[in-house]
Amino acid sequence: MIEKEDILLFMEKEASKPVALAEIGEYFRIEEGHYDSLREVLETLEDEGRIVRVRKGKYALPERLNMLVGRLQGHPRGYGFVLVEGGDDVYIPADRMHGAMHNDRVLIKIKSAVLAGKSREGEVVRILDRANERIVGTYTGTKRYGFVVPEEKRIWQDIFIPGTASGEARSGDLVIAAITRWPQEKRNPEGEIVEVLGHKDAPGIDILGIIKKYHLEENFPEPVLREAEGLPSVVKGEEIIGRTDLRQLQTVTIDNDDARDLDDALSIEKKVNGNYLLGVHIADVGHYVAEDSVLDKEARKRGCSVYFPDRVIPMLPPRLSNGICSLNEGEDRLALTVFIEVDPGGTVISYEIMESVINVARRLSYSTVNEIIAGNEEMQRQYSELVPDLELMDELRQVLKERRRKRGSIDFNFRERTVKLDDWGRPVEVEFRERTVADEMVEEFMILANEVIAEHVYWLNLPFIYRVHEKPNPDDIAFMREFLHNLGYPLRARKRVGTKNLQAVLAYAQGRPEERLVNEVVLRSLKRARYSADCLGHFGLATKFYTHFTSPIRRYPDLTIHRIIKAMLKDALDEKQLRKLAEKLVVIAEEASQRERIAEEAEQETVDLKIVEYMKAKEGQVFAGVISGVTPFGIFVQLANGVEGLVHVSSITDDYYHYLEKQLALQGERTKKRYRIGDKVRVLLTKANLADRTIDFELVDD
Numbered sequence: 001m002i003e004k005e006d007i008l009l010f011m012e013k014e015a016s017k018p019v020a021l022a023e024i025g026e027y028f029r030i031e032e033g034h035y036d037s038l039r040e041v042l043e044t045l046e047d048e049g050r051i052v053r054v055r056k057g058k059y060a061l062p063e064r065l066n067m068l069v070g071r072l073q074g075h076p077r078g079y080g081f082v083l084v085e086g087g088d089d090v091y092i093p094a095d096r097m098h099g100a101m102h103n104d105r106v107l108i109k110i111k112s113a114v115l116a117g118k119s120r121e122g123e124v125v126r127i128l129d130r131a132n133e134r135i136v137g138t139y140t141g142t143k144r145y146g147f148v149v150p151e152e153k154r155i156w157q158d159i160f161i162p163g164t165a166s167g168e169a170r171s172g173d174l175v176i177a178a179i180t181r182w183p184q185e186k187r188n189p190e191g192e193i194v195e196v197l198g199h200k201d202a203p204g205i206d207i208l209g210i211i212k213k214y215h216l217e218e219n220f221p222e223p224v225l226r227e228a229e230g231l232p233s234v235v236k237g238e239e240i241i242g243r244t245d246l247r248q249l250q251t252v253t254i255d256n257d258d259a260r261d262l263d264d265a266l267s268i269e270k271k272v273n274g275n276y277l278l279g280v281h282i283a284d285v286g287h288y289v290a291e292d293s294v295l296d297k298e299a300r301k302r303g304c305s306v307y308f309p310d311r312v313i314p315m316l317p318p319r320l321s322n323g324i325c326s327l328n329e330g331e332d333r334l335a336l337t338v339f340i341e342v343d344p345g346g347t348v349i350s351y352e353i354m355e356s357v358i359n360v361a362r363r364l365s366y367s368t369v370n371e372i373i374a375g376n377e378e379m380q381r382q383y384s385e386l387v388p389d390l391e392l393m394d395e396l397r398q399v400l401k402e403r404r405r406k407r408g409s410i411d412f413n414f415r416e417r418t419v420k421l422d423d424w425g426r427p428v429e430v431e432f433r434e435r436t437v438a439d440e441m442v443e444e445f446m447i448l449a450n451e452v453i454a455e456h457v458y459w460l461n462l463p464f465i466y467r468v469h470e471k472p473n474p475d476d477i478a479f480m481r482e483f484l485h486n487l488g489y490p491l492r493a494r495k496r497v498g499t500k501n502l503q504a505v506l507a508y509a510q511g512r513p514e515e516r517l518v519n520e521v522v523l524r525s526l527k528r529a530r531y532s533a534d535c536l537g538h539f540g541l542a543t544k545f546y547t548h549f550t551s552p553i554r555r556y557p558d559l560t561i562h563r564i565i566k567a568m569l570k571d572a573l574d575e576k577q578l579r580k581l582a583e584k585l586v587v588i589a590e591e592a593s594q595r596e597r598i599a600e601e602a603e604q605e606t607v608d609l610k611i612v613e614y615m616k617a618k619e620g621q622v623f624a625g626v627i628s629g630v631t632p633f634g635i636f637v638q639l640a641n642g643v644e645g646l647v648h649v650s651s652i653t654d655d656y657y658h659y660l661e662k663q664l665a666l667q668g669e670r671t672k673k674r675y676r677i678g679d680k681v682r683v684l685l686t687k688a689n690l691a692d693r694t695i696d697f698e699l700v701d702d
Contacts, residue, residue, distance in 0.1 A: 002028055002030075004045055005582070007024065007042070007045065007051075008050060008061070010027055012061060015060075017060075018059060020057065020058050020059075021039070021057065024038065046059075047128065049062065049069035049105070049126075052125075052126075062107060065109070067108065067109050067110070068082070068090065068108055068122070069105070069106070070082040070106065070108070071083045071103060071106075071131075072101070072103065073103070073154065074102030074155060074156060075154060076156050078094035078156045080097060080102070080154075082108050082122060085530065085590060085593070088120065088473055090108060090119060091119040091121050092122055092124060096111070096123035098123070098124045098185070099127065099182055099184050100124045100127050102132065102152060102156075103132065106124050107124075107125045107127075107128055108122040108124055109123050130179075130182070133178065134176050134179070135152070135155060135159055135176070136150070136152070136176055136197075137150040137158075138172065138174055138200050139161070139170070139172070139173045139174075139175045139177075140171050141169065143163070145160065145162055145163050146161040146163070146166050147159060147160055147161055147188075148175060148191065148193075151174075151209055151210070157188045157189060158188060159179070159188065159189050161177065161190070161191055161193060162192075165180070165191070165193060167192070167196065168196055172199055173197070174197040174198060174200045174209050175193050175196050175197060176193070176195040176212060177191035177193055177194070178192055178194045197212065203426075204424075204425050207310065207425065207609075210602055210606050210609070211308075211313070211602070213602075214601065214602040216598075216602060218313055220298065220317050221294075223294045224294050227293060228316075228317040228320055229319065231320065231324060233323060233324055235332040235333060239334060239357075240332075240334075240357045243334070243354075243356050244355070244356045245356070245357055246281070246337065246357065246358045247358060249279065249358065250361045251265040251279065251358050251359075251361055252265060252362050252363070252386060253265045253329070253360055253363050253364065254266065254364045254365070254442050255364075255366070257365045260312075260318075260321070261312075261322060261325075261554055262363070263282060263283050263550060263551045263552065263553045264280065264281065264327070264442075265281040265327045266281070266442075266445060267279035267389070268392050268396065270392060274344060275343050275344070275349060276342045276344075276395075277340070277341050278340045279337060279338075279340075280448075280449040281327070281335040281358050282338075282449075282551075283325045283326065283334075283336075284334040284566075285316070285325050285559050285562060286562040287334050287566075288320060288324060289559065291563060296559075299316055300588070302556070303555075303591060303595025303596065303599070304554055304556060305321070305554035305555075308602075308606050309419045309420070309606060309607065310421050314553075315554055315555070325552075328360065329360045329361070330359065330360065331360070332359050333357070333358055333359070334355070335355075336354075336356070336566070337353070337354050337355075337356040338351055338354075338449050338452060339351060339352045342399065342400070342448075345399070351456070353569065362386060364383075366436055366438040366439060369390060369437070369438035370436045372386070372387060372390050373390060373437050393441055393445075396444075397437070397440055400444040400445075400447075400448055404447070404542070405503070408503060408542035409499065410499050410503060410522075410540045411506070412519050413506065413510065413515065413516075413519055414516075415432040415434060416433040417607060418433045419611060426613070427611070427613050427614035429614075430610075430614050430641045430643055432641065432642045447541065449549060450467070450546055450547050451543055453549045453565070454466060454546050454547035454549075457564065457565070458535050460568065462573070462578070463533065463564070464564060465531050465533060465547065465548075465557045465588065466533070466547050467529060467531060467546045467548050468530060468531070468538060469528075469537070469538040469540045469541070469546075470527050471527075472497070472526050472539070476524070476526070477497050477525055479525065480497075480521055480524075481497070484518070486661060486662040486663070486664060487514060489505055491505060492504065499542045506519060506522065512678070513626070513678020514664075514678060517677060526539065528597075531548075531593045533582065533585040533586045533589050547561060549561050555592075556588070556591075556592055557588065557592045560585070564581070605693070612688045612690055612693050612694070612695060613688075613690060615643060615685060615695055616690065618685055619685050619686065620686075622683065622684050622685075622700055623639050623682070624639070624681075625640075625682070626678060626679070626681070627675060627676065627677050627679045627681060628677065631659070632659040633648060633649055634651075634666075635647045643695065645683070645697045646694070646695070647681075651686075652666075654668070655668035655669055655673065656669040681699060681700075682699070682701075683697035683698065684698045
């Protein structure tokens with residue numbers, strides 16, 4: 001049977017124009033009457049958007065016809081942008097959407113080239129994959145009909161519900177509507193109510209609505225659970241045969257206090273030559289989750305675990321994620337181990353990759369490690385046998401961090417906001433989570449392991465999934481350059497801006513009032529990291545080789561990479577398998593990138609929602625804050641706990657205020673009073689809007 005990649009290669013290298021079915025058949029020497037399998041492959045490629053059919057039934061590559069495939073990101077005003085993997089976004093005006101909805105996978109035709117400061121413009125030609133067969137929203141009904149206002153604001157049209165299709169829904173209910181007719185030009189989509197989640201104000205419905213909105217599945221299908229139940233709960237003797245036995249090696253896990261899915265363990269020693277020998281031991285999930293099994297297909301569909309303030313939606317059933325795959329203290333566990341020898345300057349001298357069996361000596365929390373490193377005598381006594389190793393790990397952390405700094409790796413200084421909930425799901429505290437020495441330690445070791453694995457496989461020329469971060473778009477850099485210039489920041493790069501230039505900018509901003517804003521602007525000027533079957537380098541880390549190898553319990557690409565490594569160690573891939581694998585990895589990388597985006601959006605929306613809910617109970621109270629951003633329409637104020645809200649310019653009534661772009665300030669027309677980033681202010685909380693996830697402040701006179 002002809003492979004898809006063979007046809008694509010023929011059309012790229014051999015076909016100088018659109019080709020007919022017969023021409024393709026002739027090239028591959030297919031006899032008359034045996035074209036059915038060829039037609040099937042061509043139809044699959046067409047459905048995937050990798051080829052298009054043009055006049056007279058001929059086939060062509062979309063890029064040769066100025067066409068692209070990507071995901072549509074909608075906007076509440078009706079237009080959108082198509083995100084093209086590895087390329088720049090394409091703007092789609094509302095009148096060229098042609099029924100496409102947010103997150104649909106679409107084929108577009110480019111209508112205009114890039115103009116200064118503007119995106120390319122395009123038109124939807126075909127909708128390849130509908131992303132919103134079911135939509136979560138609030139129902140409003142009348143006697144004859146109803147409509148659903150989507151929770152996802154980027155789905156800009158309400159869903160029309162005929163009177164006979166409303167089921168048991170009542171006005172104010174959060175519901176799931178199944179689409180029965182897709183939108184066409186100016187006509188709204190139609191649907192029917194298939195599930196009533198509950199009244200939108202009932203406890204717990206808010207997070208449930210977000211879970212349903214992003215099509216996340218809390219529960220595993222019965223066949224998946226059955227397959228998981230059939231797996232062992234302990235490591236058996238026969239499973240250890242052929243593995244390196246590291247159970248006597250002192251290994252530790254370092255994670256959050258409440259973590260249950262422990263992917264990684266660490267070990268360290270100082271060699272007689274003065275070098276460090278770091279051991280990174282990762283749960284061997286691939287041993288238990290067979291490729292193309294029911295468990296594997298479900299994990300691939302989920303893509304990653306999703307973490308909410310009150311729950312986790314795991315990629316794998318708890319029997320695996322919290323059980324036999326989790327590197328729990330005092331229990332034998334199968335692992336993939338990489339030992340890395342590093343000299344005192346941070347250079348990797350040698351490494352070794354192996355299948356192993358380990359037994360974690362101690363489970364440590366980040367806070368415990370921080371206390372030990374900081375010299376807490378009581379904690380050092382309690383963990384006396386681990387103190388030398390942890391101090392050695394801290395040494396190596398500093399060595400590796402300095403090595404990354406010297407090569408230009410970028411470290412952003414963002415503090416994570418966390419929300420604590422009570423037993424009823426109500427927010428009781430919002431605070432910053434500080435990045436600590438223990439966080440850095442684990443991060444440096446995982447980065448090193450990922451780099452070593454990626455480079456090793458690259459030089460073997462095996463199909464692989466890389467974690468890539470491409471160089472930024474020149475237009476985005478130009479915007480950042482202008483912004484920094486207005487702040488008076490030096491950007492010592494006349495043409496090409498490199499990571500060391502950005503490093504210098506972030507270092508200059510450290511400790512200054514505008515530090516957070518500068519970090520955000522620099523981050524927004526960069527492209528988004530993604531998964532790719534091509535080794536395109538990682539701009540932010542300033543490295544050519546990078547992957548995700550260290551979290552196979554919660555990320556599907558890592559699990560896929562483990563399978564490749566295990567096959568590599570056993571030399572178990574023939575030429576035919578390699579070709580099929582290469583084709584499969586292209587699809588897995590794109591799927592995983594999409595699932596990662598969905599998970600991040602769902603997690604962030606939940607945190608934002610709970611922060612607004614927390615502040616809702618404090619309407620009418622006055623807070624001290626700092627101006628964190630200035631725009632033509634107002635100023636953003638951040639409170640001590642990280643909560644941020646807007647003071648709209650229309651609410652500042654002591655003068656007419658104008659935006660000074662170069663000074664990033666609002667200035668009064670008459671009084672000349674200025675509001676700048678970093679200014680301390682007092683604000684009244686006037687509204688916390690749960691529907692829009694926004695917080696409104698007004699300035700209060702001292």
